[in-house]
Amino acid sequence: MAQNQPGQLRRYNSEAIARHYRYRPWLAWGRMLQVIWSFAVFILSLKWDEWQDKVEQNKGKRATQLRELLTRLGPTFIKVGQALSTRPDLVRKDFLEELIKLQDQLPPFDNAIAYQIIETELDRPISDVYSELSASPVAAASLGQVYRGRLLTGEEVAVKVQRPNLRPVITLDLYLMRWMAGWLAPWLPLNLGHDLTLIVDEFGIKLFEEIDYINEGRNAEKFANNFRNDPRVKIPVIYWSYTNTHVLTLEWINGFKLTDTSRIKAAGLDPEGIIQIGVTSGLQQLLEHGFFHADPHPGNLFAMPDGRMAYIDFGMMDQLEEPTKETLVDALVHLVNKDYADLAADFVALGFLTPDTNICPIIPALESVLGNAIGKNVKEFNFRTITDEFSELMYEYPFRVPAKFALIIRSLVTQEGIALSLNPNFKIVEVGYPYIARRLLTGESPELRRRLLNVLFKDGKFQWQRLENLIEIARTDGSFDVLPTAQMGLQYLMSEEGKFLRRQLVLALTEDDRLHTAEVQRLWDLVKDDIQPNRLLDVAIGMLTELSRESVAAIIPKSAFFAAFTSVQPNSKK
Secondary structure (H helix, E strand, O other), rough: OOOHHHOOOOOOOOOHHHHHHOHHHHHHHHHHHHHHHHHHHHHHHHHHHHHHHHHHHHHHHHHHHHHHHHHHHHHHHHHHHHHOOOOOOOOOHHHHHHHHHOOOOOOOOOOOHHHHHHHHHHOOHHHHHHEEEEOOOEOOOOOOEEEEEEEOOEEEEEEEOOOOOOOHHHHHHHHHHHHHHHHHHHHHOOOOOOOOHHHHHHHHHHHHOOOHHHHHHHHHHHHHHHHOOOOOOOOOEEHHHHHHEEEEEEOOOOOOOOOHHHHHHHHHOHHHHHHHEEEEHHHHHHHHHEEEOOOOOOHEHHHHHHHOEEEEOOOOOOEEHHHHHHHHHHHHHHHOOHHHHHHHHHHHOOOOOOOOOOOOOOOHHHHHHHHHHHHHHHHHHHHHHHHHHHHHHHHHOOOOOOHHHHHHHHHHHHHHHHHHHOOOOOOHHHHHOOOOOOOOHHHOOHHHHHHHHHHHHEOOOOOHHHHHHHHHHHHHOOOOHHHHHHHHHHHHOHHHHHHHHHHHHHHHHHHHHHOOOOHHHHHHHHHHHHHHHHHHHHHHHHHHHHHOOHHHHHHEEEEHHHHHHHHOOOOOOO
């Protein structure tokens, strides 16, 4: 079979797939009729329950029917079911409980076939690799199944074996989904236009990457390297000597699925702490590393007995470029600060709006819709509400969902859905914004320091309240320490890079012809309990030993200015 035919494609290619099925319409129409007939029977069953007034009586039966329907239709539709299983806001509870089973409770394929695949891929008998291998799979997912084993060298491992004949099935479904996306887009209630086919293409690219276990192993190692200094996050080790395209051998992870609240609590773990690790690590992936897990459903995330959170299944990942990461931070800051004009410009930069879009009428619409979603208090914000409210803007204004962001949105919504299953009152900003505030305040890169300045200065004026809010919010993050942050801030002030900020702070402290001692006093009251005298002395000594003559010379004129100013205006207004 030729390399460009669906069964042999190593990478997703929509044109090659379309060419193949264009000349084999009987294959496409046969599958289309199967899908349409399956869903038609299910919908008629729901209607029949309504006509017979048996909706409540048969709801469990219908939920099982939907799960079995998606399972019969295969991997592509199982993936859709997995995504829905993390959305308690969209799917009613009885259906949700059944769809959750699609994560790792699918029917396995024959053990003899799985064992044959292992020996063929590794080119040696099973007994030459594993001293133990479970007689049946411990989990079966949409694309493969997992066996528990032990290497001859003693390490306990998970052995992941891919389902046979996956590529032809997936390529046909993707072809039909893409065809239907182009045909149905004008009729959909959201203004997605041609971008809907791009979303299918993005999904197809990631699905093809997911069925290459060598690619998954590389992803796992890259992800592990990103979190190498985070003791709260665990990534399994990959055993490359026993890994190939269709077989993956990796470290066995002992833990509990994140949705298994009772077992998490029984192990003495705090679900809220696990949520915090999940949300913070998710934000790190998007805003720091740019390499994120695009399929974080509960079957891929585990709480470990020692309190760590483990990620598994690195088939569906994606990469963000540096400008996109920076603009995402900007957008989050502008959203929370309700700077809707800047937020509209961020949407243009991220590709949600074309550069020629007139954003003037969009700004008040953003304020109306997103202002209601955020509410008076930043802690009322949640991503689910934003996506629901944002759909109104998508319909009325020329917004498009860039293909890259389809996976980001899915990832964020999925993680929030998991958190909501652990805590129905969960608000993502209660965990997420302290992380963002801490990153801005610590400012470890020039880009973040510039963003902090953008937050603290508006229309040339220093925003004292914003600085107070940032410090107060950041302090709710257990890893935030005021003193090192203050030390970094002073070092920045004394540096060449800090010239602008020094000038601006002098103006801020003396603007409106008065000393802003009241604002400074409020800031001191906010942090004084965290700054113990002995720690303050240690930091001061350390800084003095590090200062260069140039730094001292740069800061002394400002200090002299303040001394002179306060001596001539002892009774300034507060």
